[in-house]
Amino acid sequence: MRKPALVACLAVAVLALLSWAPAGAAGTSTFRSTSHPVLFVHGYNGSAANWDTMASRFRNDDWPASHLRQWQYDSQQANATTAQELAAEVDRLLAATGASKVDVVTHSMGGLSSRHYAKYLDGSARIDTWVSLAGPNHGTDTANTCFDASCYDMRIGSDFLTALNSGDETPGSPRYATWWSPCDTFINPDSSVSLDGATNRQTACIGHSAFLTDATVYAQVRDTINH
Known part of the structure; x- marks a missing residue:
């Protein structure tokens, strides 16, 4: 094959590969006018x-900083107390952005106060999509080794969880989604994470903290909240 023809073939091949680039690849924007501000809620002893x-x-991925709120709270206090503080934080974020709803992305125990x-607390009217990454939604036996108010909430069969899971586990209009890993040694049993009425996903074999940094989990969360 002559050199000009070879160069032309290579150019066509490169263009074909570029045309198959996945959504959200580097250099593309996934933020839209319909995207909601995101409130991130950490877990026990997190920040x-x-x-x-x-x-x-x-x-x-071109999301403005104004729409990304990394919230911090006292994770030793009761989750019901944190929920009241969360309500105020949601209102502040809505006021700052002019949005009508937020997307709440949580890790571990952060899912309990937001639920x-x-x-x-009428939060279902203000949440569009709720995400739980490795959440102890039905309790975890690792909470038996800590003794803060929030730890008692996380224990299997606690009064807090019994009330939270009574009736509809995914109330109101928000879209609920959970992610769990078979290699998460902090949430026992694994089945604790999934909720009736939610989209429940199993990840690859990743640890409890890896949910925060795993690229695949990020892409799935981004696409879930950006429906």
Whole structure:
């Protein structure tokens, strides 16, 4: 094959590969006018910094910083108390962005206070999509080894969880989604994470903290909230 023809073939091949680039690949924008601000809620003994990697990925996908709120709270207090503080934080985020609803992305215990907010504090009217990454939604036996108010909430069969899971586990209009890993040693049993009425996904074999940094989990969360 002559050199000009070879170069032309290579150019066509490159263009074909580029045309198959996945949604959200580098250099593309996934933020839309219909996208909601995202409130990130960390877990037990966590902090707002837990979300640095995921928030950075959102920014790389052209989400404005104003729509990415990494919230921090006292994770030793009762989850019902945290839910009241969360309600105020949601209102502040809505006021700052002019949005009518938020997407709530949670890790581990952060799912419990936000579920309480949705169920008992009219939060379901303000949440569009709710995400639980490795959440102890039906309790975990690892909470038997800590003794803060929030730990008692996370224990299997606790009064808090019994009330939270009574009746409809996914109340109101939000879209609920969970992710769980068979290799998560902090949430026992694995089945604790999934909720009736939610889209429940199994991840690859990743650890409890890896949900915060795993690229595949990020892409799935981004696409779920950006429906």
